[in-house]
Amino acid sequence: MEIFFQQVVSGLATGGIYGSLALALVMIYQATDVVNYAQGEMAMFSTYLAWTMINAGLPYWLTFFATLVIAFVGGLVIERVIIRPVENAPILTIVIVCIGLLVILNSVAGWIYSYIQKPFPSPFSERPVRIGTVVFGAHDIGAIGVTLVVLAFLYVFFRFTTLGLAMRAAAQNPSSSRLCGIRVGWMLALGWGLAAMVGAVAGMMVAPKVFLDPNMMAGILIYAFASATLGGFTSPGGAVLGGLIVGVFENLVGTYVPFIGTELKLTVALALILIVLVVKPSGLFGRAAVHRV
Amino acid sequence: MRRFPTLPVALALLVVAAMLPFVMTGFRLFQFTQVFIYAIALLGLNILTGFNGQISLGHGAFYAVGAYTSAIMIDHWNVPFVLTLPVAGVLCLVVGFLFGIPALRLEGLYLALATFALALAIPQILKYFEHWTGGSQGIVLSKPDPPVFLRAADARVHLTPDQWLYFLTLAVLVVLFVLASNLLAGRTGRAIVAIRDNAIAAQAMGVNSALYKSLTFGVSAAYTGIAGALSAGAVAYVAPDTFNVFLSITLLVGIVIGGLASIPGALFGAFFIQFVPNWAQEISKAAPWAIYGIFLIVFMYVMPRGIAGSLRLAWARLGRARAGTPTGA
Numbered sequence: 152m153e154i155f156f157q158q159v160v161s162g163l164a165t166g167g168i169y170g171s172l173a174l175a176l177v178m179i180y181q182a183t184d185v186v187n188y189a190q191g192e193m194a195m196f197s198t199y200l201a202w203t204m205i206n207a208g209l210p211y212w213l214t215f216f217a218t219l220v221i222a223f224v225g226g227l228v229i230e231r232v233i234i235r236p237v238e239n240a241p242i243l244t245i246v247i248v249c250i251g252l253l254v255i256l257n258s259v260a261g262w263i264y265s266y267i268q269k270p271f272p273s274p275f276s277e278r279p280v281r282i283g284t285v286v287f288g289a290h291d292i293g294a295i296g297v298t299l300v301v302l303a304f305l306y307v308f309f310r311f312t313t314l315g316l317a318m319r320a321a322a323q324n325p326s327s328s329r330l331c332g333i334r335v336g337w338m339l340a341l342g343w344g345l346a347a348m349v350g351a352v353a354g355m356m357v358a359p360k361v362f363l364d365p366n367m368m369a370g371i372l373i374y375a376f377a378s379a380t381l382g383g384f385t386s387p388g389g390a391v392l393g394g395l396i397v398g399v400f401e402n403l404v405g406t407y408v409p410f411i412g413t414e415l416k417l418t419v420a421l422a423l424i425l426i427v428l429v430v431k432p433s434g435l436f437g438r439a440a441v442h443r444v
Numbered sequence: 445m446r447r448f449p450t451l452p453v454a455l456a457l458l459v460v461a462a463m464l465p466f467v468m469t470g471f472r473l474f475q476f477t478q479v480f481i482y483a484i485a486l487l488g489l490n491i492l493t494g495f496n497g498q499i500s501l502g503h504g505a506f507y508a509v510g511a512y513t514s515a516i517m518i519d520h521w522n523v524p525f526v527l528t529l530p531v532a533g534v535l536c537l538v539v540g541f542l543f544g545i546p547a548l549r550l551e552g553l554y555l556a557l558a559t560f561a562l563a564l565a566i567p568q569i570l571k572y573f574e575h576w577t578g579g580s581q582g583i584v585l586s587k588p589d590p591p592v593f594l595r596a597a598d599a600r601v602h603l604t605p606d607q608w609l610y611f612l613t614l615a616v617l618v619v620l621f622v623l624a625s626n627l628l629a630g631r632t633g634r635a636i637v638a639i640r641d642n643a644i645a646a647q648a649m650g651v652n653s654a655l656y657k658s659l660t661f662g663v664s665a666a667y668t669g670i671a672g673a674l675s676a677g678a679v680a681y682v683a684p685d686t687f688n689v690f691l692s693i694t695l696l697v698g699i700v701i702g703g704l705a706s707i708p709g710a711l712f713g714a715f716f717i718q719f720v721p722n723w724a725q726e727i728s729k730a731a732p733w734a735i736y737g738i739f740l741i742v743f744m745y746v747m748p749r750g751i752a753g754s755l756r757l758a759w760a761r762l763g764r765a766r767a768g769t770p771t772g773a
Binding site: 252258417425 | 561748
């Protein structure tokens, strides 16, 4: 039973990270109907920028917020410059552009920072926290906490501010929103900026655990996809919950199903994505997509 | 507008291609063999993505299945290399068809997602079945020898293994290209394209969309699988980490640059993905991918039909100019 609880707890910790990246994916999907394949690489790149600042001697939390600002501006610029020209193009075009973005970010990071793994500091103490017999890493708890704070912040932003309302309106009905005087193009760009910011949080939270290297996000991205699919691509809360479920599920399967272990982790995510898409394509909390013919 | 003289040009190119192995050797020849192998894989992906409109970001997986089928048959049962090609093709046809069934329910983005996950997962799956695949060490093969009648002492033509592989690949390429253009020119091809352009209208016209989509997936996987099997012979080595997600992206780059929904586009794309990274590598290890990415995005903006599409356009303009009619008339 102890092992079980231990696995659940560490599953929640990784799940929180999947959840925050999934949240970023869902935000962009909701705002623009684009699944951003470059989301993981954008997060990775932001984390490298944070690493540079920390190495230059800036304190952690200053770096943290500076990185969020840079990521926000970066996401905004990417939407305006790269995504906007293909906004109304067929899905294939958009997917290809996102993949292009993915390989550019990945290779530029490798070019500048080399492919050697780098340690990344955690803002939380290294002392483990004990509750009963179960041991929590302080970083794990911190990461879950940060994810929840981000989620709460986004909830408040979208629910209670005029700008949040305008962004939701722009995503739901662009032409009517435009008639109400909302600048739809800018709302979409803001969506990308916010998503890049959330991704940067995920990157900085995961880097202390997996070390920093240009390919660090590939495995996490696929789990984030699985989380977003499970929670439903139309539900931000669902994406975070999906992330937590996927994190716990991954750990439990790894521990209790003998032939899977850690070697088939990515395959578990693949199977999960396929099963959800076939059984309930809208996910647990999403709305079924209805197409008008 | 005059029609482009496809057949004469194709035959002329074939003659040139058949003479290449006698003027260049070793590594150069291997590179051209690799170009043809890529061309087969790209044609497969293009049938699915370009003609049928189903996005696959995971075709590297079928390439891997083909390569491993061939390698395992040679390594475990000493099957001659040539015989492993059809087996790899059929196996990938079945695997692709089966993967195509759940894929039917997935449209656009979701299919891209599922295949992307497949591409990420395949190296792990290959490592897992260590007994068959040799784990992360992979399987080392020897270069397939030409058949006896081409290497016996009294044979009229002597071929080195490199030359034999080149001709074999060229022959497979020609057969598969002819098959594909026949497939796509006929009734089936029209159905495949109709599903891409408007699935509902196609169904209303009596096209069995589900069947055609999974079959297209199967055929596409078979092409890519045969290419994979050929690559196992040409490289004489298979290892899980060479079939990573970037292989799948490379294939995507190839069809975008070569030309979506174009058969000759596969050849242009193959030349691009074989030679451009080599040049770029001299700048930096990371440069080929940066260049790939830039090409992907720029092509989507300015040449969405790729090299093949632009050439077609240029030919059409040329024809109009010669006929003396103003452009746009």
